[in-house]
Amino acid sequence: MAGGRKERSGQLSGRGSRIAAAVGIGVLAGCIFAFLFPHGLVPSKLPTEIRPLKSNIEVDSSSCESSEKINLLKADIRKISDKNVELKRTVRELNEKLRLAEQGKGRAQEQIMVLGEPHKAGPFGTVKGLRTNPTVIPDENVNPRLAKILSKIAVNKELIVAIANSNVKWMLEVWFTSIKKLGIPNYLVVALDDGILEFCKSNDVPVYQRDPDEVIDSVGKIGGNHAVSGLKFRVLREFLQLGYGVLLSDVDIVYLQNPFDHLYRDSDVESMSDGHNNMTAYGYNDVFDEPSMGWASRLARENAWDQAVFNEELFFPSHPGYIGLHAAKRTMDHYLFMNSKVLFKTVRKDPNLKKLMPVIVHVNYHPDKLPRMKAVVEFYINGKKDALDPFPDGSE
Incomplete structure (x- = not known):
């Protein structure tokens, strides 16, 4: 019995040695395989250590391309x-x-008017007037200083021009404040005294003071409204000679829309009217005399009032001993370019007309100009519906 156990024990011992050897060989083979193929026989992705390197290469390449593009x-x-x-x-x-x-072109047009073929009259209501209206050739030698100012201020060779002395200082303030509020850049005040010059400069208003002139200085510094107003045509001449279109403005005007958006530019002169209806505004070239307005304004001294002289020069036909201007004329819509008679006697009493927004309101019919100008601002700009109510129709 003892001999049989020893033999079996030896057999078990030999089998265990073989198993141990096999395990050792397997472990060794695994180590070798792991060493040779650390990512397996078919790697699913590239080593992570290489990725940052690839990313850096892409950034450097993009940077180079950006520099070249710049x-x-x-x-x-x-x-x-x-x-x-x-x-x-x-x-x-x-x-x-x-x-x-x-x-x-201007010279050619003159020749065409003399040598051109005659035009036949068309059907009734279709004929339009033929005008030359040649372009003015600018002459900066007339006033180089003014020419320099206008080149900076004018828009499309157009601007608003007002003439003022210290007598109208506060009306002038309402005037240029309304212009500024609309964002109109092309306007200029011609100062007739040092007070207005400094007043405009302190309010950042474009201003120009002419060189000393005996006539203008004597009237401009001490003259009243009518006297100063009469100077505007003398001053205006230089602007026209320099090639500019001028919207000549009194200072008793409130601007509610940009007037340059409402001009037709089809005539030599476009003017507002002192008329108060279609007949008086568009068909009558005199000043209407109406006692109910508080003062009669028939031209008793026609040669003393600039408006009368303006109308005479513009409208009087040629006759023996006199050659007319032959200037093309346009009268503006009296509800858009509104005078104070139209406003206070008609518009403010009509619910529909009160809804209209004029381009300008000219307080020319009433002597209490400044309070009425301020009321116009309150009514049309600030929306105060009863601002016009306290004033009478006329100047009583």
């Missing part, structure tokens, strides 16, 4: 700037050629 853009900008300078030079040359062409 350099190309800078080169393009330089080319565009050079072309812009060249275009500006070309525009200046074209403008000069256009000016010369317009000069020739």
Whole structure:
């Protein structure tokens, strides 16, 4: 029995040694395989350690491309700037050629009027007037200082011009405040004394003071409204000689819309009317005499009032010993370019007319100008519905 156990024990011992050897070989083989193929036989993705390197390469490449693009853009900008300078030079040359062409056009039109073929009258109601209306050739030698100012202020060669001395200082303030509120940049005050010059400068208002002039100085510094108003045509001449279109404005006007948006530009003169209806505004060239307004304004001294002289020069026909202006004329809508008689006698009493927004209101019929101007501002700009109610129709 003892001999049999020893033999079995030896057999078990030999089998265990073989198993141990096999396990050892397997472990060794596994280590070798792991060493040779750390990511398996078919790696599913690239090593993570390489990814940052790839990312860095992409960033560096993108950075290089951006730098090249920036350099190309800078080169393009330089080319565009050079072309812009060249275009500006070309525009200046074209403008000069256009000016010369317009000069020739004016002369050609005069010849056409003399030598051109006669025009037949068309059907009733279809005939329009033929006008030359030649372009004015600017002459900066007339007033180089004014020419420099206008080149900075005017828009499309147009601007509003008012003439003022210290007698109308507070009306002038309402005047330019309404213009500023609308954002109109092209306006200018012609100061007739030092007080208005400084007042405009302190309020950032474009202002111009003429060189000493015996006639203008004597009237401008001490004259009343009518005397000062009579100077405007003398002053206006220089603006026209410099080639500018002028909206000549009194200072007793409140601006409610930009007037340049409502001009027709089809006539030599576009003017508002002192008339109060279709007949008096568009068909009658005298001043209406109505005692109910508190004062009679028939032209007893016609040569003393600028409006009367203006009407005479503009409307009087040619006759023996006199050659008329032959100027084309347009009268503006009296509800848009409204005088104070239309406003206080008609518009404020009509619910429908009160809804209209005028372009301007000219307080020309009433001597209490400043309070009425302020009332116009309150009514149309600030929306105070009863602002016009306290005033009488006339000036009583």
